[in-house]
Amino acid sequence: MRVFWQLLAVAAVSLAGGQAVAAVDGNGFLSLVLGLLTAVAAVCVYRWVVRRTEHRPVTEVARDGARAAVGRGALIGVAVFTGVIMNIALLGDYTVHGMGSVTGAVGLVGFMAAAAATEELLFRGVLLRIVEERFGTWIALTSTGALFGTMHLFNKDATLWGALAIAIEAGGMLGAAYVATRSLWLPIGLHFGWNFAESGLFGTEVSGNGAQHGLLDATTSGARLVTGGEFGPEASVYSVLLGVLVTLAFLRLARRRGHLMPRRRRGAPADAVATLPW
Template sequence: MRLLKQLVAVAAVAFVGSMGVGAVQENTFLTLVLGVATAVLSVFVYAWVVRWSERRAPVEVAARSAAAGVGRGLLIGVGMFTAVIVNLAFLGYYRVDGLGSVSGAIGLLGVMAAAAVTEELIFRGVLFRIVEEWAGTWIALVLTGLVFGLMHLANQHATLWGAIAIAIEAGGMLGAAYVATRNLWLPIGLHFGWNFAAAGVFSTEVSGNGATQGLLHGVTSGPALLTGGDFGPEASPYAIVFGLLLTIVFLRLARRRGNLVPRRRGARADATATLTQ
């Protein structure tokens, strides 16, 4: 099965990389280097396994569109999370109590780069893309979004509501970003920008993974219903609303470009054949 081959290949790099980063997390420089190395290696492995299993060029990770795609995504991701924080600060639920840790932010660059790249390759590059081939864009968005959200239930401070919020705001938005561009660089940049802004700049929890030390010493307080509680601002209604708005924007762009894929006739009958090509 090409689905299994691609998942195993990228997941193996992600696992080894995460173990390496975890082992050197006290060393900022090594954390940065190993995190970036994991991100780069995972792209090369993904490209190789797609060529091998599908006999085609992996255009979705073409180098020529990398800088522009990641740059746009980075700006959108940082802007989106900043908008969430501004709304919480306006209500008095987030404040900055001084500067945080530069070294902590540098280490988080590597951690978040590895997480953003490997997760996008797995969830949008492999799962979404292949499911979309036989089930169409809409079903692929729903199914992979749910899987992406449920995956976060394994995190330290996970909540069911947090997982649902991730499925809606991130699973849908990142999948729609891929559909709009038909490459993985925009969702990779968006994913990284969002995560790094949360942890590396504003020092909030990211998906219930525990406290972080970023550039600012931020303090979040107030009702969990609005702030996201121990899961972090990703479980805030503000994040869900902004994520849904971006999802709509990306899907309208995808429709205008003719990038939406309809469900194939007889999809159930030939799904297995498609995945085993």
């Protein structure tokens, strides 16, 4: 039941915020404000519903160190995606035609902040964390990563390879970032940095949702395995390769810190109580 209530609460914020941002599409300032408000509201609702259903301090979204962790994650996300674009550009498959839209990039800050926060709260904060409690880290990473990739099959220009690439690079990288830190702030920042670099900075297609109006007016061309085709650079072999390398780095850190969880033995007591004292 706690899974149901937690998913429902965060999904409701995500849906309402998404509708609000979509309603002001084209207005960069309002998109920024509404997107940031959605991200903040989602974290607050997550903290509230987890506290009510599990009766514990919600340490994974503790306020202490939040800004620094989000900032570090965003820098990592931007750096990794920049590495992807640089490799595509070296092959002559990424071309910049000129400057894009500053207003569009500003709006994308809010849009991507809302998407990063709500998706990380749902997939890493609720699903991965609770699956991990019962089945251990490895099953939690693979199962939630696969589900995360599958959800992208519903996008406009989705492909099976694109969904598989998302499952490997993003599901693994973001899940491992949570496991290494036991905090949602780093994966939220990482998710935001990657998505904003992809859309707001380099103006490429995002997960099969079409090109975004970012700071650069650019296009990709060439082999699908290199550029990702209509799905975008997330379906590039470079994204998969770099995503796997970052994932391994986070998992190594998690092992050093003793954060990897084994599968719970049958009959072992659960750590949380799934009730709502309303």
